[in-house]
Amino acid sequence: MKKASVIAIAIVLLSTAANSQITKGNWLIGGNAEFSTSKTTTSEGTTSGLYISATPKIGYFLIDKLGAGLLLSYSHSTSTYNNMTSKFTNLGIGPFVRYYLLPVDNRVNILCESNFELHAFKHDHNSTSTFTSYRILAGPTVFFNSSAGIEMLIGYKEYREKNNVRDNGIYMSIGFQLYLEKK
Numbered sequence: 001m002k003k004a005s006v007i008a009i010a011i012v013l014l015s016t017a018a019n020s021q022i023t024k025g026n027w028l029i030g031g032n033a034e035f036s037t038s039k040t041t042t043s044e045g046t047t048s049g050l051y052i053s054a055t056p057k058i059g060y061f062l063i064d065k066l067g068a069g070l071l072l073s074y075s076h077s078t079s080t081y082n083n084m085t086s087k088f089t090n091l092g093i094g095p096f097v098r099y100y101l102l103p104v105d106n107r108v109n110i111l112c113e114s115n116f117e118l119h120a121f122k123h124d125h126n127s128t129s130t131f132t133s134y135r136i137l138a139g140p141t142v143f144f145n146s147s148a149g150i151e152m153l154i155g156y157k158e159y160r161e162k163n164n165v166r167d168n169g170i171y172m173s174i175g176f177q178l179y180l181e182k183k
Contacts, residue, residue: 021146021179022100022109023064030177031056031071045082052076057096057177065100071115087124092117092133100141111151112138119159131161135171151175 034053039046052075059069073092078085094117101110116134137155144150157171 021143021149021181022061022067022104024061025182026061027180027182028057028059028061028067028069028177029180030175032173032175034075034173047079047081049080050078055175059096059098064104066097067099068095068097070094071096071117073117073119085124089122090119092119094118107143109141109143110138111141111153112136113153113155129161131159131165133157133159137171137173141177147179147181149177149179151177 032055034051036049036051038049038051040048053073054075055071055073057069057071059067061067071092071094073090075088075090077088079088080086094115096113096115098111098113101112102108114134114136117132119131119133121129121131135155135157137153139151139153139155141149141151151174153171153173153175155171156168158166158168160166
């Protein structure tokens with residue numbers, strides 16, 4: 001019985017039209033979250049880690065398929081090496097721009113996004129620093145109905161500190177977005 005109910009709900013959600021969530025005047029609210037743990041053992045000792053991150057976004061569609069807005073980011077990590085623990089906290093803020101490539105009424109659409117952030121980073125030993133980051137991402141958005149979708153993005157990220165320390169690589173993200181119509 002439970003399986004039949006889940007299938008029925010899925011059919012209703014997927015059969016609902018995707019009524020132009022990405023058109024001029026609509027709002028975008030959502031974001032993504034990350035969580036990971038790690039453990040590395042070497043002959044010199046054991047390192048374990050915990051990483052938690054959240055990136056909420058709010059945006060507005062300036063024209064059909066083109067949205068812009070503000071994102072915030074928060075991350076916290078803990079690393080323990082041979083019973084010595086270090087904690088790091090990072091806060092970021094910056095603009096994002098995204099463009100959907102396919103027609104507005106598609107159930108699945110492809111988006112491209114670029115964002116830039118200014119970060120404040122704090123180590124538990126009271127050392128602080130600032131750095132910038134940017135990402136260029138692309139991937140599909142699957143709309144459940146006229147007001148919600150899930151997106152799976154992949155792209156390039158780069159972090160840069162003032163002293164020219166750089167960290168770059170591939171970035172993957174899964175996020176959930178709500179699309180609110182202007183009434």
